[in-house]
Amino acid sequence: MQWTANHPFVPWERSRLRRHALRYAAHGWAVTPGAWLTGHRFACGRPGCPxxxxxxxxxSWEDNATTxxxxxxxxxxxxxxxVLLATGRRFDVLEVPASLGLQVFxxxxLHRAAGPVAVTAAGRWMFLVRPGAPLRDELEHRLDVVRHGRGSWIPAAPSRMLEGPVRWAxxxxxxQWTLPAPEIVQDLLVAAIGAVREPRITVPRQLSTSRRAG
Incomplete structure (x- = not known):
């Protein structure tokens, strides 16, 4: 079943989410609890959260994310x-649209360089890579390419978004929980951009990827 806003959680789904969160934490990936979908919005339990x-x-999720x-x-x-995974610690994430994600994947x-890859039901592809490397110049100003490092997070399977659950491709x-070098995946991403010939999209400097998680 596709868990969407029209399919409410059942009791065993909470246990399933906890089981996956425990698995990530046991392998050294810092976890923090996220808001849960209720109707057509997310609730976090904090009074008055808009x-x-x-x-x-x-x-204070970044301070409390834990293994x-x-x-x-x-x-x-x-x-x-x-289930939210804190990025910039054990791994960074390169998040791209499906048109690029499928090409990079x-x-x-083909080059035997695939690491863990997650996909949202909305079509966003998330490539987990070793942490620390900034985006290449060709990628830095693209609105559709996001690097999640310190101060950011991603939803992990089997978390449910409005469009459906997150899954692992x-x-x-x-x-074996190993991660590719970020330079390799970025090289493939630049090549994919050239292959699909998408128009260059620019993003103002003040739009920080770290603030997306705030």
Whole structure:
């Protein structure tokens, strides 16, 4: 079943989310609880929170993101929190639209350079890579390419967004939780942009990717 706004959570879904959160934490990926979908907006349990889209449930989420499985277990004890992974620690994420994601995915498999890859139901592809490398000049000003590093997060499977659940195109187990070099994936992304011949999209400097997670 596709979990959408029209298909409410059932009790066992909370346990499923907790099980996945525990698995990520056990492998050293810092986890933080996210707001959960209720109707057509996300609820985080904080009184008066105006944010309607997916967001961290904790106000100081970056300080509290953890690999402590005991704490993770408690967070998901009563509520079906989305599973959010803090980026910029064990990995960065390159998030791109489907038109580029499919191209990069195919080239990465051909070059045996595929790491874990997550996909949202809205068509955003998220490539997990080793942390620290900034975007190349060819990518830095594109509105449709986002690098998630320190201060950001991504939703992880099986979290449910408005359009449906997040899924793994390449589960981390398939790569034995190893990550490709960011330079390799960025090279493939630049090549994919040339292949699909999309118009260059610019984004003002003040739009910080780190603030997207705030």
């Amino acid at each position: 944010i309607m889209m997916c967001h961290p449930a904790l106000e 402590d499985t005991g704490l993770v277990h408690r967070w998901w004890r009563h509520r079906p929190h989305s 195919g080239m990465a498999r 390449v589960p981390p187990e398939r790569t």
